[in-house]
Amino acid sequence: MAEKKATKVAATAKKAAPVKKEAAVKVTPAKKVEAPKKTAVAKATVEFNALNVGFKAGDVYQALATAKKGLTVAEIAKAAKISTEEVLLGMGWLFKEGKIKDEGTKVVLA
Numbered sequence: 337m338a339e340k341k342a343t344k345v346a347a348t349a350k351k352a353a354p355v356k357k358e359a360a361v362k363v364t365p366a367k368k369v370e371a372p373k374k375t376a377v378a379k380a381t382v383e384f385n386a387l388n389v390g391f392k393a394g395d396v397y398q399a400l401a402t403a404k405k406g407l408t409v410a411e412i413a414k415a416a417k418i419s420t421e422e423v424l425l426g427m428g429w430l431f432k433e434g435k436i437k438d439e440g441t442k443v444v445l446a
Contacts (some may be wrong), residue, residue: 345444358369389429393426393433395417395418395426396412397435400444400445406442406443407442407443408441409427411425412427422429427443
């Protein structure tokens with residue numbers, strides 16, 4: 337009789353314990369991250385003659401005169417619609433002539 341009770345207890349213990357089902361986890365492979373493709377950068381070519389540099393100096397001077405305040409090289413390039421290389425050429429001309437001066441990071445008319 338004791339054996340029957342032990343068997344019943346063991347049988348009920350097996351029935352009573354619920355079986356947990358594991359949730360299915362879907363594993364997706366990691367996407368391959370590609371490095372950005374290098375694109376060719378167009379280089380600006382600037383003519384180095386007195387006429388062209390003189391015109392660029394005029395563009396720089398007009399941008400500064402219109403702004404009536406100090407501008408950075410990038411701001412001058414944007415205002416005059418020329419490249420930063422052309423701004424630097426024009427600034428060289430104007431520095432030599434004494435028409436502009438620098439104040440830290442800004443360029444102003446002298």
